[in-house]
Amino acid sequence: MNSKELFEQAKKYIPGGVNSPLRAFKPYPFFVKKGIGSHLIDVDGNNYIDYCLAYGPLILGHSNEKVIEDLNKRVELGTIYGAPTENEIILAKEVINRIPSAEMVRFVNSGSEATMSAIRLARSFTKRDKIVKFDGAYHGSHDYCLVKKGFGATSLPDCEGIPIETTKNTLIVPFNDEESLIELIEKDGENIACIIMEVIMGNIGFIPPKKGYLEFLRKITNENGIVLIFDEVITGFRLSKGGAQEYYGVKPDMTTLGKIVGGGLPMGAFCGRKEIMEKVAPIGNVYQAGTFNGNPISSQAGISTLQQLDNAFYKRLAKKGNLLRDGFRDIKEDFDLPIYIAGDQSMFQIYFNENEVYNTNDAKKSDSSRFLLYFKKLLKKNIFIPPSQFECNFLSSAHTQEDLDKTLIAVEQSLKKVF
Ligand SMILES: Cc1ncc(COP(=O)(O)O)c(C=O)c1O
Known part of the structure; x- marks a missing residue:
């Protein structure tokens, strides 16, 4: 069965077809076959670079x-x-x-x-x-x-x-x-x-x-x-x-x-x-x-x-975070986009907000419907981020330079399409 069929089945037995609400994005979530390193592979054969990482636990990536x-x-x-x-x-x-x-x-x-x-x-x-x-x-x-x-x-x-x-x-x-x-x-x-x-x-x-x-x-x-x-x-x-x-x-x-x-x-x-x-x-x-x-x-x-997490590990991970955030900032400047890049170490988010975000009131002024369009564009390009403006994205030690390069290209193309 493909994801669409599985979701139809799931809805009959599980409220909303999912066991935690955020997993239910429209029109239907992809169903996972396996996770390897920085990648998630779904039952439809798509291979995503994963920045959701199960909402945070997988700092070493999938199937370490x-x-x-x-x-x-x-x-x-x-x-x-x-x-x-x-x-x-x-x-x-x-x-x-x-x-x-x-x-x-x-x-x-x-x-x-x-x-x-x-x-x-x-x-x-x-x-x-x-x-x-x-x-x-x-x-x-x-x-x-x-x-x-x-x-x-x-x-x-x-x-x-x-x-x-x-x-x-x-x-x-x-x-x-x-x-x-x-x-x-x-x-x-x-x-x-x-x-x-x-x-x-x-x-x-x-x-x-x-x-x-x-x-x-x-x-x-x-x-x-x-x-x-x-x-x-x-x-x-x-x-x-x-x-x-x-x-x-x-x-x-x-x-x-x-x-x-x-x-x-x-x-x-x-x-x-x-x-x-x-x-x-x-x-x-x-x-x-x-x-x-x-x-x-x-x-x-x-x-x-x-036992795999020592100080050197965090330095390497932060480097990847900096690389992505710097890349996002370059895209913002090159195309004069009304976005705010937030993050530190291996955490990040792009707010669809032209102002800095210091608290919930600021965050809520972000354009979350446009963010969802961005999420969908990225998904089409095989990049998976949490489907909400109000979640955080994560990096793992399994993310490679190739993943980051591909991500920056996909982010640039997707942002340009939604603005
Ligand atoms: C800061 C924080 N506290 C508590 C929780 C609840 O954890 P759990 O989902 O494992 O119950 C979460 C979940 O995302 C969280 O982000």
């Missing part, structure tokens, strides 16, 4: 030889036991040795579970109920964070089925705006358990913190007894060996991880200061449990991936 070899060996020993394995300790050490603020870690199964558990823990640690998140940040699909701005200080559920009693405890402030947060903390600081943030907002494209903003957040949270949580589900092991906190030199109290930590298999983690982490069951009273937590297969994929 060492990861697959180790997984094959590991799977022969069984898949899950309901009892601990040494792999969990090896992966815990890899995480703690890399992430500057991590003293202890608990492995879960997704980024959503990680942020949900970290928030619960921060609430228990501070004995406070309210949490702060930034407008446009995404921390997974649970009720605490699927929240949007209402009128005034009120937050509203961002999807049906979430009680307003839950969302009223989630306060929303604009990113990169010191004044709004100072005002909020002056009013309600003694009730705020934590601030959870994407250090780089990767779910609204790519928005880095302004210079000094993270230091400001560290100071104001310290002064007010608020737990600072860096949600590094995207940036952890992506921006540098020790994530965004190492890259920017600011340590949070807690960190959430996902994507790369599981080396392409389902995995999440939350980690942080020992005195906070020791509140987690069974030694503390904050319940957190999972049948598949720390399972030996995901742990193996995580170990086999992280």
Whole structure:
């Protein structure tokens, strides 16, 4: 069956034909046959250069030889036991040795579970109920964070089925705006358990913190007894060996991880200061449990991936990122296009916006319908990027110079067609 036929079938059994909403782009998504290196091959025989990389986990590209070899060996020993394995300790050490603020870690199964558990823990640690998140940040699909701005200080559920009693405890402030947060903390600081943030907002494209903003957040949270949580589900092991906190030199109290930590298999983690982490069951009273937590297969994929990531690796990857971004800037200038090139290291996005993007309000002014046209043009040229203006694109070590050269040609031709 081809992708079109498979999608018709899928729609009969799976809501919308997909198991995660973003995968359902129009007229129908391609169905994947296999992934090799920087390429995805679909059931229709198309071979795409992939900058989605499963939305971030595949920093080594698809089917990395060492990861697959180790997984094959590991799977022969069984898949899950309901009892601990040494792999969990090896992966815990890899995480703690890399992430500057991590003293202890608990492995879960997704980024959503990680942020949900970290928030619960921060609430228990501070004995406070309210949490702060930034407008446009995404921390997974649970009720605490699927929240949007209402009128005034009120937050509203961002999807049906979430009680307003839950969302009223989630306060929303604009990113990169010191004044709004100072005002909020002056009013309600003694009730705020934590601030959870994407250090780089990767779910609204790519928005880095302004210079000094993270230091400001560290100071104001310290002064007010608020737990600072860096949600590094995207940036952890992506921006540098020790994530965004190492890259920017600011340590949070807690960190959430996902994507790369599981080396392409389902995995999440939350980690942080020992005195906070020791509140987690069974030694503390904050319940957190999972049948598949720390399972030996995901742990193996995580170990086999992280052990390939040293400082030299990140330097090589950043070079590819710079090459692409420089190329995009040349195209923008040569053809005087109203676009804004964002990104750092191996992350990037082209905003269809002539102005710089510092927060969600700026990002939302982008021409997302024109972006979708661009996405389609690129897909026709066998380049796959996430089908949304508000996602981030990723590079892997598997991307070759030939891939980058082909991409720049395709991007130039596609941009010229849509403007
Ligand atoms: C910053 C951030 N936090 C949390 C999540 C949720 O992770 P998961 O999809 O593994 O539940 C995501 C997912 O994209 C994310 O980007």
